[in-house]
Amino acid sequence: MIHYAEKYKQELIQRVLPFWENNSVDKKHGGFFTCLDRQGRVFDTDKFMWLQGRQIWTLSMMYDKWDSYQPWKEMAICGADFILKHGRDAQGDWYFALTEDGHPLVQPYNIFSDCFAGMGLGALYKITGADEYAEVARQTFSRILGRRNNPKGHYDKGVAGTRGLKGFALPMILSNLALELEHILDPSIIRELTDEVIHEVTEVFYQREYGLIMEHVQQDGTFSDTFEGRLVNPGHIIEAMWFMMDVAYRKQDAPLMQRCVDIAIQALEFGWDARYGGIFYFQDILQKPMQQLEWDQKLWWVHLEALVCMAKGLHYTGDERCKVWFEKLDAYTFPRFSDPKYGEWFGYLTRQGEPLLTLKGGKWKGCFHVPRALLKVYEALTAYEKRS
Amino acid sequence: MIHYAEKYKQELIQRVLPFWENNSVDKKHGGFFTCLDRQGRVFDTDKFMWLQGRQIWTLSMMYDKWDSYQPWKEMAICGADFILKHGRDAQGDWYFALTEDGHPLVQPYNIFSDCFAGMGLGALYKITGADEYAEVARQTFSRILGRRNNPKGHYDKGVAGTRGLKGFALPMILSNLALELEHILDPSIIRELTDEVIHEVTEVFYQREYGLIMEHVQQDGTFSDTFEGRLVNPGHIIEAMWFMMDVAYRKQDAPLMQRCVDIAIQALEFGWDARYGGIFYFQDILQKPMQQLEWDQKLWWVHLEALVCMAKGLHYTGDERCKVWFEKLDAYTFPRFSDPKYGEWFGYLTRQGEPLLTLKGGKWKGCFHVPRALLKVYEALTAYEKRS
Numbered sequence: 135m136i137h138y139a140e141k142y143k144q145e146l147i148q149r150v151l152p153f154w155e156n157n158s159v160d161k162k163h164g165g166f167f168t169c170l171d172r173q174g175r176v177f178d179t180d181k182f183m184w185l186q187g188r189q190i191w192t193l194s195m196m197y198d199k200w201d202s203y204q205p206w207k208e209m210a211i212c213g214a215d216f217i218l219k220h221g222r223d224a225q226g227d228w229y230f231a232l233t234e235d236g237h238p239l240v241q242p243y244n245i246f247s248d249c250f251a252g253m254g255l256g257a258l259y260k261i262t263g264a265d266e267y268a269e270v271a272r273q274t275f276s277r278i279l280g281r282r283n284n285p286k287g288h289y290d291k292g293v294a295g296t297r298g299l300k301g302f303a304l305p306m307i308l309s310n311l312a313l314e315l316e317h318i319l320d321p322s323i324i325r326e327l328t329d330e331v332i333h334e335v336t337e338v339f340y341q342r343e344y345g346l347i348m349e350h351v352q353q354d355g356t357f358s359d360t361f362e363g364r365l366v367n368p369g370h371i372i373e374a375m376w377f378m379m380d381v382a383y384r385k386q387d388a389p390l391m392q393r394c395v396d397i398a399i400q401a402l403e404f405g406w407d408a409r410y411g412g413i414f415y416f417q418d419i420l421q422k423p424m425q426q427l428e429w430d431q432k433l434w435w436v437h438l439e440a441l442v443c444m445a446k447g448l449h450y451t452g453d454e455r456c457k458v459w460f461e462k463l464d465a466y467t468f469p470r471f472s473d474p475k476y477g478e479w480f481g482y483l484t485r486q487g488e489p490l491l492t493l494k495g496g497k498w499k500g501c502f503h504v505p506r507a508l509l510k511v512y513e514a515l516t517a518y519e520k521r522s
Numbered sequence: 523m524i525h526y527a528e529k530y531k532q533e534l535i536q537r538v539l540p541f542w543e544n545n546s547v548d549k550k551h552g553g554f555f556t557c558l559d560r561q562g563r564v565f566d567t568d569k570f571m572w573l574q575g576r577q578i579w580t581l582s583m584m585y586d587k588w589d590s591y592q593p594w595k596e597m598a599i600c601g602a603d604f605i606l607k608h609g610r611d612a613q614g615d616w617y618f619a620l621t622e623d624g625h626p627l628v629q630p631y632n633i634f635s636d637c638f639a640g641m642g643l644g645a646l647y648k649i650t651g652a653d654e655y656a657e658v659a660r661q662t663f664s665r666i667l668g669r670r671n672n673p674k675g676h677y678d679k680g681v682a683g684t685r686g687l688k689g690f691a692l693p694m695i696l697s698n699l700a701l702e703l704e705h706i707l708d709p710s711i712i713r714e715l716t717d718e719v720i721h722e723v724t725e726v727f728y729q730r731e732y733g734l735i736m737e738h739v740q741q742d743g744t745f746s747d748t749f750e751g752r753l754v755n756p757g758h759i760i761e762a763m764w765f766m767m768d769v770a771y772r773k774q775d776a777p778l779m780q781r782c783v784d785i786a787i788q789a790l791e792f793g794w795d796a797r798y799g800g801i802f803y804f805q806d807i808l809q810k811p812m813q814q815l816e817w818d819q820k821l822w823w824v825h826l827e828a829l830v831c832m833a834k835g836l837h838y839t840g841d842e843r844c845k846v847w848f849e850k851l852d853a854y855t856f857p858r859f860s861d862p863k864y865g866e867w868f869g870y871l872t873r874q875g876e877p878l879l880t881l882k883g884g885k886w887k888g889c890f891h892v893p894r895a896l897l898k899v900y901e902a903l904t905a906y907e908k909r910s
Contacts, residue, residue, distance in 0.1 A: 169811075177810045178749060230679065238681040288676050291618065293626040361566060361885070422565045423557075423881035427870060428815035430878065482815060484873070490818065491812035497749070 246447030369436030370407025578642030756793025757824030
């Protein structure tokens with residue numbers, strides 16, 4: 135698999151990170167532009183907090199793990215200064231979006247902005263040692279825990295008590311965040327959140343009948359035959375499975391590791407488009423019509439996280455199915471998503487595999503999934519080759 | 523055009539209304555199921571207030587204008603009893619969704635549910651003379667006017683004062699609602715809202731440079747180069763233009779009438795997909811990448827409202843361009859959206875014109891646009907033929 139490792143490394147260093155270095159830094163106001171067209175030109179100047187935090191994280195992580203390349207650190211600091219100056223409301227909650235010059239634009243209506251801000255600042259502390267970053271990351275983490283039972287606050291449109299499904303996204307991101315902030319949090323918090331997410335994944339959200347994890351279940355973990363309850367997000371399951379593989383590796387929990395591989399492969403088989411290839415964005419577990427009009431589209435992050443998951447599965451277990459799926463995914467993904475002309479990856483393809491939008495970054499796509507996945511595939515395949 | 527009129531009438535009476543009569547009534551709890559699959563089977567039981575109100579309106583309107591067919595009236599009453607019993611919160615605002623047995627599920631987070639509930643009850647009052655329907659319709663209208671400057675209340679995620687764009691949807695629906703409730707409202711309210719919407723459409727939302735109406739503009743009517751400000755919804759423009767044609771006809775305002783025809787044709791030309799035919803769901807006025815992943819899809823209501831608009835344009839003005847466009851739209855629309863096997867129309871097609879979802883009704887599609895449009899096309903073309 136070493137030629138794959140080399141390909142992913144070249145893509146990361148030669149054609150993905152330079153795209154963000156060259157195009158996304160706002161030299162006037164600080165922070166990052168993420169709405170970049172195919173060529174890298176800024177087509178909109180709004181600044182989305184998810185993507186500010188994620189880019190700070192990516193740059194800091196690359197500096198930490200790959201190369202102490204000074205511009206990465208400087209860019210990360212430039213992003214952090216901007217969000218620290220403008221990003222929070224009076225309660226310390228992170229806005230969803232700011233204008234280019236830092237005016238608050240969209241309220242803190244959920245806690246994912248907070249998760250990525252905390253994640254970014256935690257990573258930046260690691261490479262700078264500057265206490266302010268650690269301090270705000272810790273405060274943010276504490277606010278997230280405080281808000282976790284009512285993360286949308288008064289923006290929640292559901293009537294309390296009528297349906298009350300629980301969502302898979304929150305425990306997943308909390309466990310990931312806890313691991314990312316390991317260096318600044320109390321170890322007992324990490325243990326507690328890690329054990330909780332193992333329980334949630336394997337006992338609550340996992341549905342034995344289908345061998346899959348649902349996005350929403352009833353409070354006791356039973357299936358809900360409703361639009362939200364029927365929803366399967368194959369990419370989300372697969373991404374969660376590599377988070378869990380990392381947990382299983384830390385705990386040296388072989389049965390959990392095997393279960394992660396099995397669930398991920400089940401999700402790939404369930405989500406694969408037999409007609410055109412690629413992984414569907416959404417599916418209904420009972421094959422009923424869906425609310426999501428974008429259900430049949432092929433998204434960059436789904437395919438990248440699947441590549442990471444199969445590379446890690448191969449590295450951790452040697453399971454041959456992971457190798458077969460990795461190669462199948464690579465053959466589908468690279469020629470369609472990677473842009474040989476201007477660098478970075480397309481984000482949104484039609485079911486047939488043509489670009490639906492030609493943007494390289496937008497409201498939800500920034501400097502995160504592509505570089506993270508390329509690095510993690512490289513690391514996993516390199517480690518696999520060393521062992522074999 | 524008389525053979526078109528006949529075709530639309532047959533479709534309405536033989537194959538669309540029976541679909542809803544046979545499949546949507548909840549005989550146990552009252553109200554209507556709207557989540558119906560291709561064959562008409564209920565695939566989800568949640569009840570969405572937009573669609574409850576709209577179906578009451580459609581059935582009452584058909585009884586009033588087409589045929590005093592008793593089952594239509596009884597079904598409309600069955601719907602009204604359900605929403606009057608379960609549909610409002612303590613302030614009298616209409617929930618967005620209820621469970622099948624009437625428990626509130628989604629809060630009144632905007633005022634469109636209220637608009638359609640009021641519209642339905644107003645129409646039902648017309649065919650029953652029962653005071654309660656008129657009374658609640660009037661109360662609802664009054665609450666809508668009271669909430670119009672802050673229609674989302676505390677569910678609004680925008681930070682006040684930062685951007686503050688105004689939306690085209692609200693003045694449009696208010697003017698339409700005022701006309702629908704003409705028989706129970708003070709005439710001065712109708713005049714005021716009608717004049718207001720003419721001003722908003724022709725002076726505020728209309729952008730001379732493009733000859734189009736934007737979905738969102740700055741408070742003074744200037745263009746906003748933001749995701750929301752760049753958004754064009756061709757179907758919404760075209761639907762608005764036939765509302766406005768009806769207003770121009772009432773006022774015998776020939777310049778306004780001509781302007782409506784011109785804008786509608788401009789929107790059709792702008793929104794038409796030269797490659798596969800049909801009208802795009804969304805476009806960016808500057809051709810920048812959009813947020814809406816469903817932008818290239820072909821939606822039932824867009825095409826139906828365009829048919830209504832061109833039929834009315836032809837009837838009111840005799841403009842030959844309307845005839846050409848009507849025939850082009852008919853040739854695209856009927857073979858792709860109408861389901862010869864099970865009746866009713868598909869709602870969502872891919873860009874290529876294949877069904878993306880096979881549902882006949884769902885969270886946003888019910889017994890409304892298809893029957894309303896079929897009837898209005900029939901009426902307009904019949905009137906056109908009589909005159910010519």
